[in-house]
Amino acid sequence: MFVKSSADLSPLIDNVFSTVALYKADIAQNGKAGALNGTIGSLCDENGDLVALDSYFDHYSQLSHRQYAAYAAGFAGNPDYLDHLRSWFTQGKVDPEHCRMIATMGGSGAISISMQSFLDRGQTIIIPRLSWESYETMSLTYGYTIDWYENFKDDHFNIDDVLQKVEASLHQQGRALLIINDPAHNPSGYSMDIQEWTTLINGLNQLASLGNILLLNDVAYIDYCTDQNHNHDQMCLFNDLHPNLMVALCVSLSKTATSYGLRLGGVIVIGNQSDYLDEMVLTMKKACRTYWSNPNNSAMINFVWMMDHNQNGFIHEKQQYIDLLKTRSQLFIDQCDAVGLDHYPYRDGFFVTLRFNDNDQRDRLFDACVKQRIYICKVDKGLRVAICSIPTSQLDGLAKRIMELKKSQ
Numbered sequence: 106m107f108v109k110s111s112a113d114l115s116p117l118i119d120n121v122f123s124t125v126a127l128y129k130a131d132i133a134q135n136g137k138a139g140a141l142n143g144t145i146g147s148l149c150d151e152n153g154d155l156v157a158l159d160s161y162f163d164h165y166s167q168l169s170h171r172q173y174a175a176y177a178a179g180f181a182g183n184p185d186y187l188d189h190l191r192s193w194f195t196q197g198k199v200d201p202e203h204c205r206m207i208a209t210m211g212g213s214g215a216i217s218i219s220m221q222s223f224l225d226r227g228q229t230i231i232i233p234r235l236s237w238e239s240y241e242t243m244s245l246t247y248g249y250t251i252d253w254y255e256n257f258k259d260d261h262f263n264i265d266d267v268l269q270k271v272e273a274s275l276h277q278q279g280r281a282l283l284i285i286n287d288p289a290h291n292p293s294g295y296s297m298d299i300q301e302w303t304t305l306i307n308g309l310n311q312l313a314s315l316g317n318i319l320l321l322n323d324v325a326y327i328d329y330c331t332d333q334n335h336n337h338d339q340m341c342l343f344n345d346l347h348p349n350l351m352v353a354l355c356v357s358l359s360k361t362a363t364s365y366g367l368r369l370g371g372v373i374v375i376g377n378q379s380d381y382l383d384e385m386v387l388t389m390k391k392a393c394r395t396y397w398s399n400p401n402n403s404a405m406i407n408f409v410w411m412m413d414h415n416q417n418g419f420i421h422e423k424q425q426y427i428d429l430l431k432t433r434s435q436l437f438i439d440q441c442d443a444v445g446l447d448h449y450p451y452r453d454g455f456f457v458t459l460r461f462n463d464n465d466q467r468d469r470l471f472d473a474c475v476k477q478r479i480y481i482c483k484v485d486k487g488l489r490v491a492i493c494s495i496p497t498s499q500l501d502g503l504a505k506r507i508m509e510l511k512k513s514q
């Protein structure tokens with residue numbers, strides 16, 4: 106073995122990218138007409154083309170070559186970007202005194218440095234059973250053991266299971282790292298309401314007397330939820346955290362600004378103990394230095410410009426896609442309900458996920474869909490339909506087609 110002895114050499118299986126590969130092979134042979142691509146978690150318009158917000162990219166192309174070429178002001182990012190990161194993503198709900206910020210390469214960078222700043226190799230991390238598969242990949246790369254929690258109980262967020270897992274972790278290792286992906290969970294499309302948030306934070310505040318807790322909330326999809334006036338309400342709860350409890354809000358401009366390739370994101374660490382906040386940020390900064398050195402200077406400059414000079418244009422343009430997601434999700438869910446196709450409880454976001462009792466049943470339906478040139482992604486006990494990328498005209502009737510395939514099994 107050439108690589109380090111602890112390397113995990115099992116294949117890197119990414120269900121999304123492997124289904125995309127199937128789709129691409131199909132259209133290369135048979136053409137695009139008649140094939141449905143419901144795989145990729147990127148916003149596409151009604152022609153099926155990738156959305157790239159003009160309010161963000163028009164100005165980007167006007168930056169100077171030197172702005173593209175220059176390093177950032179520091180490993181943690183440019184100070185004006187960090188200010189805007191906090192103010193945009195907390196919308197004034199969290200006291201700035203309780204926040205520290207760091208710029209990262211995408212949401213993936215944010216999640217990854219948050220994890221590895223809090224847990225040592227061999228420790229346990231708590232992850233939703235139905236979730237973005239990169240959480241698992243990152244955790245295994247860092248040598249963590251995973252304790253999965255069940256997402257739902259009676260179609261509501263399963264806070265009992267979450268708190269039990271946190272308590273067990275505190276007893277076992279004196280600390281707990283809990284991941285949630287709220288609002289607009291990938292892949293279920295669930296968003297917690299304020300009562301659920303209050304119960305969760307109250308529970309974590311109580312458990313924090315047993316040890317340190319990091320609540321990593323991946324807010325990648327927060328800017329595309331239906332109720333933009335109340336999306337941040339739960340953050341008021343972060344002003345009153347137990348000293349041993351911290352929140353790491355992990356942000357992705359891939360989603361917020363439809364800027365997947367121009368990598369940028371960030372972490373807003375929130376807590377009541379300034380020495381703990383300083384420790385976290387210093388540890389994260391060293392991780393940034395180690396992994397990518399500097400975040401993307403021109404992308405930070407562009408985000409700052411948009412926030413200062415074109416915030417209304419951004420809000421307005423983004424709203425069109427929030428409305429489009431609403432139209433598509435409503436249509437698909439109504440049609441699923443009409444034909445009796447079961448799905449996880451959806452409230453917001455880019456995906457609706459069909460629900461199965463077991464993965465064999467899911468695999469059979471997946472294969473049948475592929476034969477009909479319907480490409481959607483496998484997740485645990487589910488098939489994820491990326492309504493973000495399927496034009497409404499193609500979504501219309503999809504539930505019925507899938508239900509017929511299911512019945513014929």
Ligand SMILES: Cc1ncc(COP(=O)(O)O)c(C=O)c1O
Nearest residue numbers: 211212213237291323325357359
């Ligand atoms: C749940 C979730 N979190 C975070 C991300 C981060 O994406 P990126 O690293 O491109 O910012 C994604 C991307 O698909 C995601 O689905």
